[in-house]
Amino acid sequence: MKLIQSGPKNARIVVVGEAPTGVDIKSNQPLAGGTGELFNRMLSAVGISRSETFITNITHVTPPKGDFRWFLKPSPKLQLVTGLMQLKKDLVEIKPNLVVCLGPYALQYLTGKVGINKWRGSILPVTLEPGLKAIGTFAPSYILKMWDYKAVADFDLKRIAEEATFPEIIRPERTFHLDPSREDSIGLLASLLEADWLSVDIECVNTDSGWKLSCVGFSDSPQRAVVWPCDEVWKVQTIKELCESPVRKVFQNGTFDITVLGDEGIVVPYESFQWDTMLGHHALFTECAGGSDEMSSMGGKKKQAALMKGLGFQTSIYTKEPYYKDDGKTWHETGDKQMFWRYNALDASVTHEIRGVQEKELEEFGTTDVLKHEVALIEPLHKMMQRGVKIDMELRESLKADFQKQIDNLQVFLDKSAGQSVNVKSPKQMLELLYDKLNLPQKYNHKTHKPTANKDAIIELGEKHNHPILQTILAIRQRRDFVERYLDVPLDADGRMRCAYDITGTRTGRLSSRQSIYGSGTNLQNIPSRRPEGEAIRRMFLADRGKVLVGRDYKQAEAWLVAYLSNCEPLIELFNNPDRDVHTENASRIFGIPVAEVKPDQRYLAKKVIHASNYGMGPNRLVQIVNEDTPVTGVRIGFKEASQLMEKYFMLFPEIKETFWKGCERELRYSRVLTTPLGRKRMFFGRWDDKLLREAYAYIPQSTVGDLTNKALINCYHRIEKVVPGAELMLQVHDAIYTQCKVEDALRVSAMMEEAMKIPLTYNGKTFIIPSDCKIGYNWGVRKDDNPLGMVDSEKWRPDAATQTGQLA
DNA sequence: GCAACGAGCGCC
DNA sequence: AAAGGGCGCTCGTTGC
Numbered sequence: 090m091k092l093i094q095s096g097p098k099n100a101r102i103v104v105v106g107e108a109p110t111g112v113d114i115k116s117n118q119p120l121a122g123g124t125g126e127l128f129n130r131m132l133s134a135v136g137i138s139r140s141e142t143f144i145t146n147i148t149h150v151t152p153p154k155g156d157f158r159w160f161l162k163p164s165p166k167l168q169l170v171t172g173l174m175q176l177k178k179d180l181v182e183i184k185p186n187l188v189v190c191l192g193p194y195a196l197q198y199l200t201g202k203v204g205i206n207k208w209r210g211s212i213l214p215v216t217l218e219p220g221l222k223a224i225g226t227f228a229p230s231y232i233l234k235m236w237d238y239k240a241v242a243d244f245d246l247k248r249i250a251e252e253a254t255f256p257e258i259i260r261p262e263r264t265f266h267l268d269p270s271r272e273d274s275i276g277l278l279a280s281l282l283e284a285d286w287l288s289v290d291i292e293c294v295n296t297d298s299g300w301k302l303s304c305v306g307f308s309d310s311p312q313r314a315v316v317w318p319c320d321e322v323w324k325v326q327t328i329k330e331l332c333e334s335p336v337r338k339v340f341q342n343g344t345f346d347i348t349v350l351g352d353e354g355i356v357v358p359y360e361s362f363q364w365d366t367m368l369g370h371h372a373l374f375t376e377c378a379g380g381s382d383e384m385s386s387m388g389g390k391k392k393q394a395a396l397m398k399g400l401g402f403q404t405s406i407y408t409k410e411p412y413y414k415d416d417g418k419t420w421h422e423t424g425d426k427q428m429f430w431r432y433n434a435l436d437a438s439v440t441h442e443i444r445g446v447q448e449k450e451l452e453e454f455g456t457t458d459v460l461k462h463e464v465a466l467i468e469p470l471h472k473m474m475q476r477g478v479k480i481d482m483e484l485r486e487s488l489k490a491d492f493q494k495q496i497d498n499l500q501v502f503l504d505k506s507a508g509q510s511v512n513v514k515s516p517k518q519m520l521e522l523l524y525d526k527l528n529l530p531q532k533y534n535h536k537t538h539k540p541t542a543n544k545d546a547i548i549e550l551g552e553k554h555n556h557p558i559l560q561t562i563l564a565i566r567q568r569r570d571f572v573e574r575y576l577d578v579p580l581d582a583d584g585r586m587r588c589a590y591d592i593t594g595t596r597t598g599r600l601s602s603r604q605s606i607y608g609s610g611t612n613l614q615n616i617p618s619r620r621p622e623g624e625a626i627r628r629m630f631l632a633d634r635g636k637v638l639v640g641r642d643y644k645q646a647e648a649w650l651v652a653y654l655s656n657c658e659p660l661i662e663l664f665n666n667p668d669r670d671v672h673t674e675n676a677s678r679i680f681g682i683p684v685a686e687v688k689p690d691q692r693y694l695a696k697k698v699i700h701a702s703n704y705g706m707g708p709n710r711l712v713q714i715v716n717e718d719t720p721v722t723g724v725r726i727g728f729k730e731a732s733q734l735m736e737k738y739f740m741l742f743p744e745i746k747e748t749f750w751k752g753c754e755r756e757l758r759y760s761r762v763l764t765t766p767l768g769r770k771r772m773f774f775g776r777w778d779d780k781l782l783r784e785a786y787a788y789i790p791q792s793t794v795g796d797l798t799n800k801a802l803i804n805c806y807h808r809i810e811k812v813v814p815g816a817e818l819m820l821q822v823h824d825a826i827y828t829q830c831k832v833e834d835a836l837r838v839s840a841m842m843e844e845a846m847k848i849p850l851t852y853n854g855k856t857f858i859i860p861s862d863c864k865i866g867y868n869w870g871v872r873k874d875d876n877p878l879g880m881v882d883s884e885k886w887r888p889d890a891a892t893q894t895g896q897l898a
Numbered sequence: 899g900c901a902a903c904g905a906g907c908g909c910c
Numbered sequence: 911a912a913a914g915g916g917c918g919c920t921c922g923t924t925g926c
Contacts, residue, residue, distance in 0.1 A: 378917090514921050516905050534905090535912070543906055570907065573920055594917070599910085601917050612918045615909035623908080647910090704914035779913065787915035791910085795916085823910045823916085 093119050096143035102253045103185040104144045105195045107157050119144045124229040135250040148172035157194050180218040187253040192228030199223050210245045211411035222258045238395040240774040244406045265434040266315040277315050284309035288339045288441035291346045292433045300349040306437035314434035329355045339364035339444045341400050359468040369447035371593035372460040375771045378596045404439050407446040459769050463592050469806035470590045473818050477587035479631045489576045492568045503561045513565045545713045575626050578611045588613040598769050599795035614822050628870030632829040641842045641863045642825035649859045650790035651703045653852045657744035672696045679737045690724050698734045705783045708732040753785045765789050766852045767796040794824050804845035832888050839863045839883045
């Protein structure tokens, strides 16, 4: 058999891939072609040259279709066995300091570990030839397909370069005190109270009556941890004493921990909660926002991102502790409590270790203040999450009944028109109905290029074919969504709706929101409001008795940012002149008419054009966005008009492309990092393409507004909630903050919020403050004839409105 | 019967 | 040629 391998037999590093490709065979070189080039570049980036490594594969034949599984099914093939024997022989001969396993099969056959995502980066003993050590990472061919995996493989390569200098496996040494005796606990408690940093990690189980604490681990150095189970009163007391002490603490996703501890009567002082490794990780790698978190049992429905956020992933890049996260699950099967406590202790000491590494890395990357900002958010957000919002149960029920009745009627009509019963939420049935049965011209999703029956498609179809079924489909879908996603949401026992805000939930620094950790409530950042049909849903969110909701949002915040990021004098001047309306002025310029002659439709269009243009949208998308709302606005445009308007806009304000976009691109090309005016940094790992650029254009304004709102939220908390009796933060919706306060304090609180939100931003040497608008009401809906207690502009609001309607009685 | 995924859609 | 970005939730579908 011909061997496809290369490199000196005295190499320190042996690289093992899975099987040669056709290109490898042809060139008689392992890791040839594009994957090889990529790998060479990654190696040289960490100071290793390919020629000093010995490169080989598990097997030396190419499997059909390049699918390695061919060697395994139905039973291991001879080619695999001989390949492994050859590999063992090569390893004996070379005796390298380190074996690098590229891809899951290389890892599995060399170390016995299954799961490249779990075990990559771990320093492992080689089982194929005992006495050697190995590190696994993603195969370069995989990275070529999934480019964001490169960033993670680069971490592993750094470790590979380091570990290749010596042959020993050096593990972190840690001493654990698991369930110490009462006598030993006295000394341990005393010394833990002296810690410079104390890491805390809880283990708990989800029961019908909420989260139940199982044990808590503490660590005062990476080398030591103590675990007390919660099975005796004195142990819980010890845990309580440590948690409630002023010693500064570090958690891993601690908002969850302090909530569960709080439910057990253990109150962690906020001022002692000074570090969170999940937040530290997020301040270093915002990309982790899309990744999974193995701590949480809910959510995680998204596609697995390469850069994960959980402790398992953090451990793999910040420490040399090998993967251990499966221990936390297997103890359940074995009932081995020692194993469970050891797992808890390891979590605690690893958390401590990670904090130390993060401190240096944050300093180096320049985002120490970003972490401080994120830590400062914990307290106000925790308060909001505990508080929740009161729900009008009667209104909720009647809304549900109303929508259900509408759904039923519309469904009867639809079934009759279609000649069969159809489910509007079944993509399959809808494609059949629209494109097969009704034979309408097929519409395609612009992103996936697949046939679609989504809203845009149906609206487009409706423009040419006036089939009554089309509108009905949309109406049913919308109302089913209202019921399923907003009205059927389980509430907490006290009739309140709570959510869980996630500080690490986005790549931009905006918050994300989802159902609470108890499984009740839902995302409170997407409650309907834009459409008249859905606005009523907001009416069920109430201020508490005797109070009003005071909501303040930044006006055109992202557009302000774009004006300054572009250093566009005419736009800046427009925004800063209170006598001029940006959209009217822009409409006047875009349509080439005097300001006084601008009609509402034109102003509206100008507004949409600005929004679309700022972020690299195309005219087609603008058409969709405008025509989607035609039933409400009466405004409709075509492709040609949209193109002309956008062209005009860019001609009027060339700085958007020339300064803002080009500047982004330059910075990105130079360092792959963009920094916002508020100091948040995002490294862009993706492949260099248009999508990357569009993400980049959106990043700075979106991130700045998110951080600005959160800074304002922190201000509101310290200057209002902690000062004005009865005033409380209620909601955060990206560029808006809602508080509630006593009716008589409403205008005062509104003014205080305005001040709290006046946070100066500086860019290009120009300092500016984005203004905000205020609305006040007894419920979250809009004040209308049929909703007199809804929110209204603060200028129009009078405190006596409620007494007239009896809300305060 | 459950898990994972995609489509679709709500918000900013 | 055409193209915003950022989220989370529900259902239907599919695959194990």
